[in-house]
Amino acid sequence: MTLQYRTSLLARNAARPVAAALAAVMFAASFAGCAPLIVGGAMVGGVMMALDRRTSGTQVEDQSIELKALNRIKDTIGDRGHVSATSFNRMVLLTGEVPSEQDKQAIELAVSRIENVKSIVNEVAVMNKSSLGSRSNDVILAGKIKATFVDARDIQANAFKVVTERGIVYLMGIVTEREANRGSDLARSVSGVQKVVRVFEIVTEEELARLQPKQQPASGSTAPAPAPQ
Known part of the structure; x- marks a missing residue:
């Protein structure tokens, strides 16, 4: 597993389907202030926690780190x-503004x-604090990006923290290199994005297969009977 952290400038803007816009409103409405859009899958219930590529223990640990930070x-x-701290797999991203x-x-x-x-990835800017309006726009923008990931269908949206x-x-x-590139391209396509900064842990497809949660059989299902000899 390797850590990847690089910045790429906005390349293009593109309109997204109506479904993405509606989903963006739903995502944005779920969060207040300028906190990160997703602060650990566990925040939205057991299903998201189960789908997260981190262990459940690491997810809880990340939440504890964020609160302490x-x-x-x-x-x-x-x-x-105004500074926010986001922890993912015990790597802390610091964003915001200080004087x-x-x-x-x-x-x-x-x-x-x-x-x-x-x-720690320290992306705090030395400047005046952002306005409340700017922070509200950031929440909406994050919702649009997350909805764009869901709409794309060729990546696992909950693998990304925005x-x-x-x-x-x-x-x-x-994420894999393919997922990192696809996610970055999708984020750049959303109107209002000024720059995309990649703070990923890159894994191979083989490593990802080991991280993926095992599929559980549907409730009430039984194993198929052996074929008659």
């Missing part, structure tokens, strides 16, 4: 900035000291 961030900068480089580095140091954090800040899209997940 937000507390550390508040203790470090108070109300001086100084010192604050940016102080936040990274504070979060790095949280138990079980294995790496985080947005000021129109910049961060994609996280345990």
